[in-house]
Each structure stands twice: as C-alpha cells, then as structure tokens.
Amino acid sequence: VPVTMRDVARKAGVSVKTVSRVVNDQSEVAEETRQRVLGAIDELGYRPSKLARALVTQHTDTVGLILGDITNPFFLEFSRGVMDVAQAHGYSVFVCNSDGKQPTQTLALNTLVDHAVDGIIIFPAYESEDAMKAFANHYQPVVVVGRFFEHPGIGLVLMKSYQGARLAVDYLVSRGHTAIGMIAGSATPLSLMQRVEGFRDGLKDCGLPVVDEWILPGDPVLEHGVKAARQLLTEHPQVTAIFAYNDLLALGAIQACKKLGRRVPDDCAIVGFDDIQFASMVSPALTTVYVDKYKLGQQSMIRLLEMLEDPGNSFDPIYVDVVLMVRESA
C-alpha cells in the first residue's frame, strides 16, 4: 500500500498542491506549514512517485545506455564512467545489450523510447547511418560514442582512433617490420573505421604497400582474434606483425601464435587497442593503445546532460586522447 501525496496532505491538514510545493521546493511556503508537511512526510514514509510525476513533466530522470558485447571489459570501465556521472545528477540508467547486432539494437532503442528515457547513449552504434539519423529525427538527444555521425540532435564522443592506429603502425615500422597485417573488427563498414584508415595511411606514409588481403574484418571478440590471426599467419606467413582492432582480438592473436609455434614478439609482434584492465597482466604483456575508458564514459554522460540542458544548441564532437603503451608483445 503506497503512501500518496493525498495521504500526506490529509495528515498535515493542507492541500495536495501545498505538499507538492514543499516536495519540489517551489515558491514560498510558510515555514510553519512546511514543517508540518515535512513531519507528515517523514511519519508516513512518503516517497513521491517518479512515474506519476513523469507523466506530467515529460521527463523521467532516466537515460538509456546501449552497449555492444558487454563481454568486453572495455565496457565495464566505460559504463562506470557513465553511471557515476548519471548518479551524481540524479539520473538512473537503463542498460541494454545490442549484442553487436543491428536488429537487437533497434529493439533496445524502441524499448528505451517506450520507457520515455530522457536521453540515450549508444556504443557502438550498429545502426546504419540512415537508420540512426531517422531515429534521431524523432527522438533526441542521442550521444553516439566512437563513430562519426554528422547530424543535429546527435552528440559525438570520439577517441582519437585514427591517431592511435598511426602510433601503432609507426612503432611497428620503427621496430623494423615491413609486413604488417590487421585484424579489423566489424562495428561499421571498414571504410568508416578510423582505426583502419589510420592503419592504411600510416603504412603509406612509411612507404609501405597496403595489402588488402592482410586486413581481416570480423567480430571484435577473442575467439575471432584467434581465428583471424591463424588465417592471416597461415595464408601469409611473411607477415611479422599484427595490429588488432582491440585488445580482445590482440589477445586472441597471441593465443593463435602460441598454437602456431610463433613466438611473440620475436616471430610475430602484436599491438592491441584499448588497454583493458588485464592487458598488462597477460603473458606476454600486451603492447597497446591506451584510451581512458572511464573518462570516455563520463564525457558521454556529460555531453548528454549538456544536450538535455540546452536542446537547441549544436555541440562539437568531444575527442578523447590515446597513448601508445609499449610492453612485451611488440
């Protein structure tokens, strides 16, 4: 039996409106009245229904967070950043799982709208460019992380993926590698992936040819890293270094090398991306491109908050820095 505002009003001998006023700190209420109401609230253990309030105010104090494969520890720290900022600002967060698939993501998007969340953060965005924009036309604000979308109503938080990839290539070349492959991930078409672009441009600028057969797409999960690395090193044994789209893939590649009897980094150097929590603890410790995942999450939520505050405004993308962490695998 939930306690309602009317119960409080009755107990305090005032109108419902007055209770509403003290609950929301609105306008002036006589101090004596206020105390009486506060007393009644306390005595009854009254807590205002966010649902009822939301129905009239049209905001729910909730946001939606759609994540790809939650199995990637990357998302752990990222979510933590989102949730800490959200909580500090009185927002609760619905977490959904797109499972790396576009239909599941669309479902999640619709469910969140049904629940009338005030805003949505999506990472990564598996929707097609058109679908995403169509969605953003009837629902706002949306913050997209890690993928470029030029569209009003969509906020952007990006890491410097292109630069990170170039750092990785430059480093590998400086170590004498000339035959470098890539395991590329699959969140979006290859042509849209900054990490792949950076990889190609890096190669070119070092005067090395870009061999398309050495760039393998696929899901960004460990198992695929094993498979892709095996394929790459078997079909193209001349490859002596691999740049992986993320650490999970890189870890998989290390396992593949072990199975193939290729020593890392001597027979095959491997560079990852993300610097997940365990990258430094595996053996060999992973050389990888660090990005502050917690900060990325914070920035995403902060940007969403800004868009909520100022719906008309358009915001520039936020870029989060990366830095190469040289360890043992390359």
Next chain:
Amino acid sequence: VPVTMRDVARKAGVSVKTVSRVVNDQSEVAEETRQRVLGAIDELGYRPSKLARALVTQHTDTVGLILGDITNPFFLEFSRGVMDVAQAHGYSVFVCNSDGKQPTQTLALNTLVDHAVDGIIIFPAYESEDAMKAFANHYQPVVVVGRFFEHPGIGLVLMKSYQGARLAVDYLVSRGHTAIGMIAGSATPLSLMQRVEGFRDGLKDCGLPVVDEWILPGDPVLEHGVKAARQLLTEHPQVTAIFAYNDLLALGAIQACKKLGRRVPDDCAIVGFDDIQFASMVSPALTTVYVDKYKLGQQSMIRLLEMLEDPGNSFDPIYVDVVLMVRESA
C-alpha cells in the same frame, strides 16, 4: 509531439477503449475493427506509453540490478545473464552501482523504489541483515545473490562457496602445503563468509591449525590483493600458499610475489575464486575455483520472475555448482 491513444482512436473512428483492447490483445474485437486500429497505429507510428500504463497497472516492466564494484569482470558475465533473461521476458533493467558501500547501496535501493521497479536483484548485499529485512518488509520481491538471508520476500541464489573453499584447501594440502594463508574480502562480516568458513573447516579436517593472523580481510579489489599478500608474506614468511577470496585478489597476490621475489607456484602457491575471463591468460595462469557467472545471472533473474508470478509462495535457495580449475599458479 508524441502520438497518443486518442489520436489513434480518432483516426480509426473508434473509442480509446477499443484501441486499448487491440494493443493489449484483450477480449474479442471484430476483425475488421482490429485491422482498422492496427492500420491507424502503424500509420501514426503509435507506441503506447509504458509510463501511463504503469501508473494504473502498478507494474513497470522494469527491474533493478544493484552491483558492487563493477570493475570486477565477474559482474560483466553475471549482468549479461540477468539482462538476457530480462530482455527475453520483456523487462528492462536499471543497473546501479553500490560501489561496495552500504550508504550508496541504500540510496540505490530507494531510487529503484522511486522508479517503481517490479523487483530488485542485489549482489553483493552490503546492507546489514536487519536493514535488508526491514527493506524486504515494505518492498518485494528482492533476490539476494551470494549471501544467505532467511526472510520471506527475499529470494536466494547462492554459489557453493563453502565447497569451493574446501576444494581449494584440499588441493593445496595435497600438494604438500601446511602453512596456508587467506586474503578474505570484506563484503560481510568474516563469520558470515562461506569461503572463509570453508577455508577454516578444510584446514581443520586436514589436521592443520587455523592461524587467525594468516586470514586478512579487505576490499575485494586487485590493489588490496597486492597489499595483503605483501603483508602476509612479509610478516609470516613461513606461509607457502595463499587462498584468495576472488581472482582479483589472487592476481594482486601474484603481483606481490613477483615484487617480493617469490616464484609462483614454487615459493608461494596461489588459488583464486571465480575464474574470471582472464584467469587463464595471465602468467602464471591462475588456479582457481570456477563458477558459472552467466548462469548465476540467469538464475537470479529467473528466480525474480518466479517470485513476481507467484508472490505468496516461498522459494528454496538456488545453489550454483563450483569446480576447481588447476592451472599454473598452484
């Protein structure tokens, strides 16, 4: 401008009630009318407001999930299990972070109630026994994971922690260790922790003394593992094996050994608990007690669903099995 049921009714030339009927598949509606309504819904892009519905039906199709330190990869797979089952049954999930602290957890609990979630899963439960029971008296259902709470309205999902600890001890003793320490974690008082109980009983049953100074409590995070292991091995150099409350702590202990120049497992054997995703990839690969984290999550949500279906009933605890994974660290 959201499309309302009234808009649909107007467009289809029927009453709001009829629209409601077809949306909810209630009773018989003339097929021709149904099609007309469906057409209008489609044309207008109408989606029923869960908020408005919730206000009258008193259920929101949402559940709350309160997690401890989300930084532990354990929670990744656990949440995935919860969310997959939730999603399959049409529930959305609010994820909150208790940050391993009781006040933060209480806050989360209250926020979830304010949002009128249909049920709550809490793991681990930092509330005191009394506080938890008091809460369960005015809000139900709650599923508590990994900690025993005998109380109506609280569902229990437990892993066989006691047995797991005994497996670890038996194994270490079988390898010739007689001076075994423990890094114990701190979710609840030591006396309530099944892993500690199992550890002590295991020692006793093997005819070994239980040395209280060799059992160090503390937060279940990596940094504390480093600190506790260093302290343990420095103050009590005769200790040759450590059983850790969880893998994060065990990983920290391995790092401490490296710094102290103690080889693992030769100079100090280490056994963890959980078998997180990376336990097998670190060096030395971690010997640990495996528990199916994904399944634990699934079972928790399934139990919550059962309690939702059948509020009067009382349910027996669910126990999830554990198995010792012998790898390199012990």
Next chain:
DNA sequence: CTGAAAGCGCTTACAG
C-alpha cells in the same frame, strides 16, 4: 501564502 480544477496517457470495472 494557499487551494480547486484540469490533465498527463493509459486501464479498469460497468453498461449496453
């Protein structure tokens, strides 16, 4: 400084 009325977008008895 305080209150009565209308309404947010639905569903629930109750009629017909």
Next chain:
DNA sequence: CTGAAAGCGCTTACAG
C-alpha cells in the same frame, strides 16, 4: 462486440 466515466499520483496554470 463497443463505449463513457472514473481514476492511477502527480503538476500546471489560474485564482484568491
């Protein structure tokens, strides 16, 4: 098979 009225628990103009 279909509809008019009341109500879920709040807030928003509008009065006084």
